[in-house]
Amino acid sequence: xxxxxxxxxxxxxxxxxxxxxxxxxxxxxxxxxxxxxxxxxxxxxxxxxxxxxxxxxxxxxxxxxxxxxxxxxxxxxxxxxxxxxxxxxxxxxxxxxxxxxxxxxxxxxxxxxxxxxxxxxxxxx
Amino acid sequence: xxxxxxxxxxxxxxxxxxxxxxxxxxxxxxxxxxxxxxxxxxxxxxxxxxxxxxxxxxxxxxxxxxxxxxxxxxxxxxxxxxxxxxxxxxxxxxxxxxxxxxxxxxxxxxxxxxxxxxxxxxxxxxxxxxxxxxxxxxxxxxxxxxxxxxxxxxxxxxxxxxxxxxxxxxxxxxxxxxxxxxxxxxxxxxxxxxxxxxxxxxxxxxxxxxxxxxxxxxxxxxxxxxxxxxxxxxxxxxxxxxxxxxxxxxxxxxxxxxxxxxxxxxxxxxxxxxxxxxxxxxxxxxxxxxxxxxxxxxxxxxxxxxxxxxxxxxxxxxxxxxxxxxxxxxxxxxxxxxxxxxxxxxxxxxxxxxxxxxxxxxxxxxxxxxxxxxxxxxxxxxxxxxxxxxxxxxxxxxxxxxxxxxxxxxxxxxxxxxxxxxxxxxxxxxxxxxxxxxxxxxxxxxxxxxxxxxxxxxxxxxxxxxxxxxxxxxxxxxxxxxxxxxxxxxxxxxxxxxxxxxxxxxxxxxxxxxxxxxxxxxxxxxxxxxxxxxxxxxxxxxxxxxxxxxxxxxxxxxxxxxxxxxxxxxxxxxxxxxxxxxxxxxxxxxxxxxxxxxxxxxxxxxxxxxxxxxxxxxxxxxxxxxxxxxxxxxxxxxxxxxxxxxxxxxxxxxxxxxxxxxxxxxxxxxxxxxxxxxxxxxxxxxxxxxxxxxxxxxxxxxxxxxxxxxxxxxxxxxxxxxxxxxxxxxxxxxxxxxxxxxxxxxxxxxxxxxxxxxxxxxxxxxxxxxxxxxxxxxxxxxxxxxxxxxxxxxxxxxxxxxxxxxxxxxxxxxxxxxxxxxxxxx
Ligand SMILES: [Zn+2]
Ligand SMILES: [Zn+2]
Ligand SMILES: [Zn+2]
Numbered sequence: 016x017x018x019x020x021x022x023x024x025x026x027x028x029x030x031x032x033x034x035x036x037x038x039x040x041x042x043x044x045x046x047x048x049x050x051x052x053x054x055x056x057x058x059x060x061x062x063x064x065x066x067x068x069x070x071x072x073x074x075x076x077x078x079x080x081x082x083x084x085x086x087x088x089x090x091x092x093x094x095x096x097x098x099x100x101x102x103x104x105x106x107x108x109x110x111x112x113x114x115x116x117x118x119x120x121x122x123x124x125x126x127x128x129x130x131x132x133x134x135x136x137x138x139x140x
Numbered sequence: 141x142x143x144x145x146x147x148x149x150x151x152x153x154x155x156x157x158x159x160x161x162x163x164x165x166x167x168x169x170x171x172x173x174x175x176x177x178x179x180x181x182x183x184x185x186x187x188x189x190x191x192x193x194x195x196x197x198x199x200x201x202x203x204x205x206x207x208x209x210x211x212x213x214x215x216x217x218x219x220x221x222x223x224x225x226x227x228x229x230x231x232x233x234x235x236x237x238x239x240x241x242x243x244x245x246x247x248x249x250x251x252x253x254x255x256x257x258x259x260x261x262x263x264x265x266x267x268x269x270x271x272x273x274x275x276x277x278x279x280x281x282x283x284x285x286x287x288x289x290x291x292x293x294x295x296x297x298x299x300x301x302x303x304x305x306x307x308x309x310x311x312x313x314x315x316x317x318x319x320x321x322x323x324x325x326x327x328x329x330x331x332x333x334x335x336x337x338x339x340x341x342x343x344x345x346x347x348x349x350x351x352x353x354x355x356x357x358x359x360x361x362x363x364x365x366x367x368x369x370x371x372x373x374x375x376x377x378x379x380x381x382x383x384x385x386x387x388x389x390x391x392x393x394x395x396x397x398x399x400x401x402x403x404x405x406x407x408x409x410x411x412x413x414x415x416x417x418x419x420x421x422x423x424x425x426x427x428x429x430x431x432x433x434x435x436x437x438x439x440x441x442x443x444x445x446x447x448x449x450x451x452x453x454x455x456x457x458x459x460x461x462x463x464x465x466x467x468x469x470x471x472x473x474x475x476x477x478x479x480x481x482x483x484x485x486x487x488x489x490x491x492x493x494x495x496x497x498x499x500x501x502x503x504x505x506x507x508x509x510x511x512x513x514x515x516x517x518x519x520x521x522x523x524x525x526x527x528x529x530x531x532x533x534x535x536x537x538x539x540x541x542x543x544x545x546x547x548x549x550x551x552x553x554x555x556x557x558x559x560x561x562x563x564x565x566x567x568x569x570x571x572x573x574x575x576x577x578x579x580x581x582x583x584x585x586x587x588x589x590x591x592x593x594x595x596x597x598x599x600x601x602x603x604x605x606x607x608x609x610x611x612x613x614x615x616x617x618x619x620x621x622x623x624x625x626x627x628x629x630x631x632x633x634x635x636x637x638x639x640x641x642x643x644x645x646x647x648x649x650x651x652x653x654x655x656x657x658x659x660x661x662x663x664x665x666x667x668x669x670x671x672x673x674x675x676x677x678x679x680x681x682x683x684x685x686x687x688x689x690x691x692x693x694x695x696x697x698x699x700x701x702x703x704x705x706x707x708x709x710x711x712x713x714x715x716x717x718x719x720x721x722x723x724x725x726x727x728x729x730x731x732x733x734x735x736x737x738x739x740x741x742x743x744x745x746x747x748x749x750x751x752x753x754x755x756x757x758x759x760x761x762x763x764x765x766x767x768x769x770x771x772x773x774x775x776x777x778x779x780x781x782x783x784x785x786x787x788x789x790x791x792x793x794x795x796x797x798x799x800x801x802x803x804x805x806x807x808x809x810x811x812x813x814x815x816x817x818x819x820x821x822x823x824x825x826x827x828x829x830x831x832x833x834x835x836x837x838x839x840x841x842x843x844x845x846x847x848x849x850x851x852x853x854x855x856x857x858x859x860x861x862x863x864x865x866x867x868x869x870x871x872x873x874x875x876x877x878x879x880x881x882x883x884x885x886x887x888x889x890x891x892x893x894x895x896x897x898x899x900x901x902x903x904x905x906x907x908x909x910x911x912x913x914x915x916x917x918x919x920x921x922x923x924x925x926x927x928x929x930x931x932x933x934x935x936x937x938x939x940x941x942x943x944x945x946x947x948x949x950x951x952x953x954x955x956x957x958x959x960x961x962x963x964x965x966x
Contacts, residue, residue, distance in 0.1 A: 030303040031196040038197070038205050038280065045210070045236045049255040061229055061250075061266055103242070105220060106228060106250045115248065116220045120285045125272050126242050126249060 101127050161475070163215055165189035167199045167306060167321075168298040169344070169475060173217035174288040179203060180211035180224055180233070183317065187215075190287040191295050195303045197280030200287065206310040210234045214287070225276065227253035229260075239275040240283075241268050251276070297477050297485060300341040322348060336688075336724030338736055339490030343474035346489060350470055350689050353725040358463035360717035365456040373452040375408070377444075378435075380426075380594070382627055385438045385446070387423065391454055399873075402426060403567075403592040405457035406436055416445050422457055426594040437594050441631060465666030466689035472696040479696040487530050488695075488729070490736050498527050498701065500555055508550035510579035511543050515769065517744040518544045524741055525703050526551055532730055532740035533705045536762055537909035538748025538878070545681055545705050546576035552677045552701070553582050553656045561675035562659045563694045565686040565713070567592070569876060573681055574599050574659040585652055587660040587667060602659075604669075607651050608644060619643035662686050665694035674698035681705045682876065687713045688729045704730045708740075709761045711875050711902050748878055748912050750775035752789050756936050760929065761905045777880075777913050781828045785944050785951050790914030793937040794821075795921055795945040795954045800889045803843030809896075810843040811887045814918045815851045820948055821883050821916055822866060823857055832865035836879030838907060840871050840897040844887045871907045882911035886919030894926075901929050908933075925958035934958055 099122035104115040120127060163178070164171035170189040177200050178187045184207065188200035195202055204210060211233045216222035226233045228250035237253045244267050252258055258273055276283060290298070305324060312319040321344070333352045340346040370391060378386045387408055391400065404425045412418030421444065427435035438444060472479045486493045506522040507514045514522065518540060525531045525548050535541025545562075552560045562577065564570045570586065575598065578584040586602040588595075593605045600606050609623065622640040626632050632640055648669055652658060660667065662680065675697045683691055684706030690713070695702060708731045715721035734740055742762070746754055747769040758766030772788065785792050798813020818837055825835055839845055845868055852863040867879070884907050888895040897903060908915070921943070924930040935958070937943045944951040 026194070026196045027303060034196050034202070034205060034280070034303075038201075041205060041208065041210075042236050045234050046255050049232070049234075049237065049253070061263060061268065101247070104246075104248045106248055107220070107223060108228060108231075116223075118219050118249075118285065120249075124274070124285070126240055126274050127247070 099123075103127065163187045164475070165191075165199050165298070167202070167301045167309075168193055168295075170290045170294055170298045172288070172290055172294060173215040174219065175290045175294070176200075176215055176218075177282065177287050178213045178215070179207070179209050180213045181207075181209040184209055184313075186313075189290055190282045190284065191290045191298075192281065193295065193298070193301060195301075195306065198282060198289070200282060201277055201280050202306055203310070204235065206307065207313070210236060218287070220286070225251060227251055227257055229253070229257045232257075235276050239273045241270055241273050243267050244269050293482060294477075296491075297482065298342065299344040299474070333719060333723045335722075336727060336732075338732060341489075343470070343485070343489065347470040347474050350725075351467060353720045353723055354463055354466050354687075354689055356720040357715060357717045357725060358460060360720070361463075362458045362460075364716060365458045369453060369455045371453045372450075373454050374450050375452050376449060377446045380437060382594070383441070383629075384594075385441060385444045386426070387436045387438060388433055389436070389452070389454065390432055391434045400425060400428060400434065402428060402595040403589055405459060405591065406434070407455045407457050408436060408438065409453040409455070410445055410448060410451065411453065413451070416448055419443060419445050424591045424594060427596070462663040462690075465663055465693050466687070468666060469692040469696045470689055473692055476696070478698060480698070481529070481700040483529050484695070484699055484702060488733075490732075496529050498529060500526060502526060503551055503554070506547060506551070508547045508580040510581060511546055511550075511576065512540075514544070514547060515540075515745050517742070518547070521741045521743060522547050522551065529701050530733075530738070531703050532733060532738055533703065534707050534709075534740040534742040535705060536707055536709065536743065536746060536766055537757070537906075538746040539743035539766075540745075540747060541681070541705050541743060542572055542576050544743060545573060545679055545703075546580060548703060549577050549657055549679055550580040550582060552679075555677075557676050557700075559655060559673070559675060560657045561665065561678045561694050561697065562657055562681070563662045563665055563678070564681040564683075565662050565690060566682060566876075567597075567661055569682045570659050570661055570664075571597055571599050574602050577657055577659070578602055582656040583654065584657045584659060585655040587652070587658055587664055587669065589661075589664060589667070604648060604651060608647050611647060611651065619647060662690045662693050665697065670697070676700040677702075679703040679705065684708050684710065684728045684730045685713050685875070686728060687715070687725055688727075688732070691729045704733070706730045708734055709902060710906050711872055711900075714872065745769040749909065750790055750911075750913055752791060753908070753911055753915055756933060757905055757909050760932065761901070775913055777830075779829055782825060782830075782914070783948060783951060784914070785953070786941055789940060789942060791916070791937070791940075792942040792944050792951070793917045793919070793921070793934065794951075795943065795956055796886075796889065796918050797920060797922075798889060800887055803841075803847070805843070808843030809841045809887050810847040811885065811889060812847070812851075814885045814887060815844065815848045816855075817918055817948075818848055818883055818885055819852050819856055819863075822852065822863070824948055825881060826858055826862055830881060832862050834880035834913075835866050835883070836874065836877075836881070836910060837866060837868040837883045837885065838871050838874050838910065839868075839885040839887060840903060840907075841887050842870060844885055845870055848885065871903055874910055875906050878910055878912055880911070880913045882907075882915045884908075884915065884917045884919075886917065886924065889920040889923050895924060895930070898924065898930065899927060904929060904933070921954070921956045921958060926960075926962055928961035931958060931961040 100119040101122050103118055103120055105118050107114050107116060161171040163173065163176050165176055165188050166186045168189060168191065170176065170191060175191070176187050176189045178185060186203065188203045190198045190200055192198050197205065200212065211224065212235050213224045214220050214222065224233060225235055225238060227238060229252060232253040237255055238251050239254060240249045241252050242249045252273070254273070258270060264270065274283070276286065301321070305321065308324055309319065309321055312323065333356060334349050336349055373389045375387045375389045378388060380386050402425050405422055406425060407420060407422050409420040410416065410418060421438045421440035423436040423438040425434055426437045483493060483496055502523065506519045521533050521544055525533065533541065533544065549560050549562055562573055564573060574584050574586045584602050585604050585607065586599055587604050588597070597603060619640065622632060622636055626640065652669065652673070676699065678694050678699045680691060680694060683704040706728065708728065712726050712728050712731065715726045742765065744765055745767045751768045751772055754766055754768055758764055777790070784790050794817065796814050796817065798811055800809050800811050803810050822835060822837065826832070837848055839848065849868050853860055856863040886898060888898055921934050925934050934943065941953055943954050945954040946952045
């Protein structure tokens with residue numbers, strides 16, 4: 016492993032300010048453009064396809080179980096500290112078909128916190 | 141390899157192997173699939189990584205913001221596969237609006253847009269946790285678990301791009317979407333090139349500096365060589381052992397810098413007349429005689445007008461191979477992170493790297509079988525080199541750097557880390573080293589350029605082409621049969637030729653693979669026949685005579701341990717283009733590393749010069765550290781009756797007052813008085829019992845070299861043949877060589893013009909350290925003494941009563957007055 020002495024990266028504050036301004040403008044413009052569009056309430060298609068989720072649970076031999084916690088080392092993130100990762104399923108649409116893909120996300124990410132709390136509540140019952 | 145006259149030549153080399161990866165970040169070059177994303181705007185489709193580098197936002201976010209692009213696609217090898225990021229519900233692809241939400245209790249997440257989908261009332265009743273919506277872009281960076289942030293290592297190895305450069309290139313892309321960062325740096329036609337520096341941010345900056353310099357040198361070289369056409373050339377014909385036609389003719393070089401070398405390509409033309417139609421063929425120079433006669437082996441075997449002898453023309457065929465390989469090596473160095481180890485990458489660029497030690501079990505003795513016993517400083521050099529990933533060995537004249545290098549290579553090869561690659565810029569040095577290494581018992585293959593296969597070599601039996609021919613002599617060997625047929629007929633049918641080539645290639649590969657050590661020139665390391673080889677350990681001899689890009693060619697084949705051998709106190713690489721030389725192309729990698737603070741390991745015992753001759757060079761160029769490995773007795777020329785002014789001190793400075801003249805070509809100098817006295821000294825040596833092969837006449841000027849050759853053959857008072865056998869050479873071409881007796885003619889003698897070439901201390905060092913037994917220097921002390929170094933040399937000779945004038949048989953100490961040396965010299 017090579018040890019290169021670090022040079023301290025100094026971001027020019029003016030550059031950063033300029034960049035932030037453009038980023039905010041882009042965000043604002045995006046939001047505004049969407050607000051003007053008519054809302055599509057009826058076409059809401061957001062049910063979690065249980066078949067896909069459960070079906071994949073059976074094939075545990077080849078895949079990790081959703082929600083399984085991995086240590087940093089297991090998740091191939093050596094040197095990344097002792098961070099714990101959680102395996103989640105990302106639901107995507109390929110044309111009209113629904114698919115899931117596995118992905119590891121940090122355990123302390125707010126996205127998984129609520130799930131954990133709910134699971135804990137369930138266990139207590 | 142190809143029909144005669146095809147453009148690429150037998151060395152046609154595709155240097156695209158480390159080429160641009162399509163999904164490399166267009167800012168910094170990082171191409172780890174997990175770390176990049178593609179801008180999905182149809183007119184753009186460029187890839188960027190998720191590292192911040194030196195800017196506030198990550199590269200992908202930077203691009204999206206600066207270009208006002210909003211759609212992104214992930215790489216097919218990323219965790220989510222080739223996926224365009226879009227809202228699960230409405231299909232909106234604006235990444236600035238997208239974020240993740242998770243399903244309660246199911247560990248399922250989806251991408252959902254912030255407006256309007258996140259605010260749809262109906263969704264609140266469903267099984268989704270809307271309160272934890274997580275934006276895709278957070279803190280000016282994509283979520284690192286969706287698009288990974290490249291490791292620190294990867295980031296350090298990447299191109300270091302600044303915010304200003306990003307803004308500039310984004311601006312450029314608006315009018316030219318295919319523009320590259322290099323286009324930002326391109327100088328105008330008349331601009332001075334960017335000079336070299338000590339440290340480079342990254343390999344891209346390195347390439348940006350050196351590529352234009354190599355281009356300048358290549359253009360100059362081409363222009364020079366192609367202007368060398370000669371008409372009315374008289375040819376005599378011969379036939380080689382391989383049945384090929386060989387044309388002999390005199391191709392006189394003017395007294396300019398151009399030197400024809402074996403392997404060069406020339407075109408022989410006959411423009412046609414009443415007796416014979418027009419004809420032409422290209423061939424390789426296979427031999428050059430001292431009388432400047434060229435032997436050209438022709439490619440064409442049929443239709444050669446052997447009945448004609450007069451009225452031919454000769455042109456130089458310029459080839460870009462060596463320059464192409466340098467450019468290719470720099471490109472590989474930049475884009476292929478496996479080309480050199482991380483440590484060497486940063487080291488070569490001048491970054492501060494923590495010292496690394498290679499933990500190897502050291503051998504018990506550091507010498508090697510078949511080599512002379514090593515002295516103390518040589519042993520230390522071998523020992524220290526084996527433990528370091530990067531080392532420099534400085535070998536002053538006659539200190540045994542070839543033996544030391546051979547010992548190092550022997551021990552490296554015995555470490556079992558794969559084959560060792562051994563290079564040097566010149567073929568002569570490669571041959572010498574190959575021979576020494578082979579004497580340790582290692583299996584050595586000397587790889588020659590195809591254009592040089594017909595050139596005789598002192599290590600013929602080690603060359604790849606020889607080994608291919610002699611690997612299997614049995615009648616059964618198909619290749620051998622075809623070879624014989626080819627030798628007999630000159631050529632094969634096209635199907636046989638195909639078969640022959642395939643067999644030859646396979647045999648070549650087999651021989652190369654079974655070698656312990658492969659030896660070739662630096663440029664030869666870019667030979668396509670080595671393109672699938674990797675070398676962890678590389679030794680480059682004479683590295684101070686190679687340009688940096690030349691040195692890089694053998695290194696980018698996967699080097700982890702490199703040894704550069706050379707002497708930065710002797711002459712550096714020859715650069716013909718003044719613009720490129722001024723910008724620093726003449727500085728070797730070895731020299732730059734020394735300036736950066738890498739301490740070269742110096743070999744300290746010299747075995748060449750009479751101790752009287754080594755005294756001044758040691759004090760002047762090596763801080764007095766050079767010790768003598770030879771005694772006065774071992775360098776006593778017994779039976780030689782030469783009028784040295786001080787007996788037992790075989791040296792003198794012969795005061796000359798004749799004026800310098802500009803030579804016929806207008807580009808060089810000569811000095812008639814000095815030439816006449818050189819002849820007298822040579823004659824005296826010959827009369828005293830010295831043989832021609834012991835004498836070398838050297839001079840800094842090509843004009844004087846040519847004049848002396850001519851003068852001696854016309855005016856020498858002994859047999860003409862004796863003078864023809866005496867080597868007369870330029871100082872520069874004599875580097876690395878030695879003779880028992882050296883006569884140095886300085887030439888320059890004028891009131892105001894200065895001393896040109898003689899100003900370079902490294903040239904003086906080379907000139908003074910070629911002789912083993914004795915040296916005579918001819919020059920004008922009044923002129924030379926203005927330069928501080930020459931002043932101290934003259935003082936040294938004067939103090940030892942060796943500054944003399946008058947006829948050779950009655951030399952008297954000279955009382956000539958020196959001038960005050962000027963402080964500054966250019
Ligand atoms: Zn774009
Ligand atoms: Zn990047
Ligand atoms: Zn949406």
